[in-house]
Amino acid sequence: MRPGRALSLLLLLGANACSGPSSGAPASPSSAASGSSPATPTAQAGVSPSGQPSSSPVTQLPNFACSDQSGGSTAARASVTDVRVSANTGFDRFVVQFKGGVPAYSVRRQGNASFVLSPKGEQVTLAGAAGVQVALLQTTGAGSYAGSTDFKPNYSVLKEARQLEDFEAVVQWGLGLAKAACLRAFSLSQPDRLVIDLSTA
Numbered sequence: 196m197r198p199g200r201a202l203s204l205l206l207l208l209g210a211n212a213c214s215g216p217s218s219g220a221p222a223s224p225s226s227a228a229s230g231s232s233p234a235t236p237t238a239q240a241g242v243s244p245s246g247q248p249s250s251s252p253v254t255q256l257p258n259f260a261c262s263d264q265s266g267g268s269t270a271a272r273a274s275v276t277d278v279r280v281s282a283n284t285g286f287d288r289f290v291v292q293f294k295g296g297v298p299a300y301s302v303r304r305q306g307n308a309s310f311v312l313s314p315k316g317e318q319v320t321l322a323g324a325a326g327v328q329v330a331l332l333q334t335t336g337a338g339s340y341a342g343s344t345d346f347k348p349n350y351s352v353l354k355e356a357r358q359l360e361d362f363e364a365v366v367q368w369g370l371g372l373a374k375a376a377c378l379r380a381f382s383l384s385q386p387d388r389l390v391i392d393l394s395t396a
Contacts, residue, residue, distance in 0.1 A: 321371030
C-alpha cells in the first residue's frame with residue numbers, strides 16, 4: 196500500500212473512534228452514543244450472533260448507536276474467507292469472516308447509496324436511499340474468498356451489499372439501505388469475524 200494512503204486510512208479510523216453521529220443522522224435510541232467500537236460479546240447457549248454454532252455462547256450484544264464506529268486490530272493481517280447477509284428479528288446483518296484475526300475497520304454512515312469503486316474511481320449507486328461504507332485495513336480476499344461480491348437480499352433495511360475495493364491491502368464494502376439506520380459493529384472469534392447489525396426499528 197502507498198504510505199500516504201495507509202496514513203490517511205489510519206487517521207480516518209482514529210477520527211471515527213471520536214466522532215459523533217453523522218450529519219443529518221437520527222438520534223440514538225440507546226444510551227450507547229459513543230463512536231468507539233463496542234466490546235466483543237461473550238457466550239449464550241452454544242449459538243453465536245452469526246446464527247451458527249459456537250463453542251462459546253454470547254450473553255449480551257452491544258447497543259445500537261446512530262454513529263460511525265471503528266475497531267479491530269491494526270496488527271492483524273487478514274484474509275477474507277466468507278461474506279454473508281441475513282435478516283433477523285429487529286435487525287439485518289452483514290458479516291465478514293477472516294483468517295488471521297479481525298483487522299482494523301471503520302463503519303461509516305452516509306445519507307445516500309452512492310459509492311466509488313476503487314481503484315478505477317467509477318461512481319456506483321446501490322439499491323436504497325442511504326448507505327454504510329465498511330473499510331478493512333491490511334486485508335485482502337484475493338485467493339481466499341470466491342463468493343459473491345454483490346448481494347441483493349432486499350431485506351427490510353439492507354437492500355444491497357457490494358464490494359467496492361480489494362486493492363493494496365484495503366477491502367471496502369458498500370451497504371445500500373432503505374433508510375438511515377442505527378447500527379452496532381463488533382467482532383467475534385472462532386471463527387474471526389466482523390458483524391454489522393442494522394436496526395430495522
